[in-house]
Amino acid sequence: MLSIFDGLREVTLASVMVRLFLAVLCGGLIGLEREYKRRPAGFRTHILICLGAAMTTMTSQYLYLNLHFYTDMTRMGAQVVAGIGFIGAGTIIVTGRQRVKGLTTAAGLWAAAIAGLALGGGFYEGGLCVTVFVLAAELVFSRLEYWLLEKSPEINLYLEYSSRETIDRVLDLCHERGVKALHMEIARHTSGDKHNACAIFTLRLHKKCKIEMLLPVVAAADGVVSVKEL
């Protein structure tokens, strides 16, 4: 462990100030990135969570080390871990289109609370390292994630067509190329003479069949009105 923090391991006025200040700083840094991306839990939320978490470990150390109560130093801090799980779950929302959003924010909030626990407990090296790694995950790896999503082999295809045979034809086209239809959803107008329907497919592509090759073939099939990648 680093010796520069040795003077701050006990609970004294100086160490309390340093710990709380570092908690605000680390929480703020993590929150700043979230705020910049306009996520629900921003700057102040992260500061408050990090500060609160630091208070719990510090208070229980104070009870044991300074007031000499026969108590467990980790009991209060432990509850933070579960408690912030709750708050995090609240940031997760389900949109109308059955998508889950806000999970990374929830995980980030939780990690900020853990950094706060470490800083409050006087484990400065751990708290600072976690902050650095969380920031690295948010800043560096978010790009990697977007890049991976673009390369994802599963795509959603939206198709408008005019007759029943079309859908069989499209499925055959996919089948010939070894593309698997994982999921399919059909909606149609029942009034009127025309079949007028749309379908959403989830397809799994493979290396030899890229979406650029599949789209024109499907679009050219008889009865296909329009086709789009979602």
Added chain:
Amino acid sequence: MEYFAGLRELNMGSLIFRLVLAMCTGGLIGLERGRKRRPAGFRTYMLVSLGAAMTILLGQYESVMLSTRWTAVVDAIGQRTDISRIGAQVINGIGFLGAGTILVTGRQQVTGLTTAAGLWASACVGLAVGAGFYEAVFLAFGLIFVCMRILPFIENILIENGRFINVYMEFEAVEQMGSILHWIKEQDMQILEIDVERARGAQTSYPNAVLSLRLNHKQQHTQVLAALADLDGVCKMDEI
């Protein structure tokens, strides 16, 4: 076991090594989920794994301090700290977080369970990383990765070749249900379970039904669905 001898103790080197290892294992587990466009991408897994490792490290730190700098207090009033207590709450806390990813759609379909389970498993791996239990980490990580990577293929094969199929349908009127059920019976399919719901206001403007079917002879699911969608009065159709 000797390989990691220097990294068993808590020091600056092992601290950084463990945190980086937690991020790597979490990230790699998450990579597979991210590839499938699931909500919890690999950043989420990374953060959860990192946090979990940190809780155990914090517990270890406090126990190190108790046995070195704070021995006077320990001698005077006795020691009651449990180094695993903070880490133990991770299991709980990430359970909650995972619950947020599970959702029940309007079609009586539950999704996000695998994401929640994977998140929870990567938190548990993070705990082992934090404790410096490297052997178990590598083994568990390998198994989880295989589970995420290879088992979906088996699952897909089972589903595709399976004879059981669940279908969500919306019709124009409940009266049409009869003819649809009749048609299904004619097609050499067995209806195992049926759950009809009438139209009720803005949420579901059409009556809908969830059917559990068993195909008596082998058929492609997509073919069955396309045929069902073509029936009179069906306006929406989805395999669930």
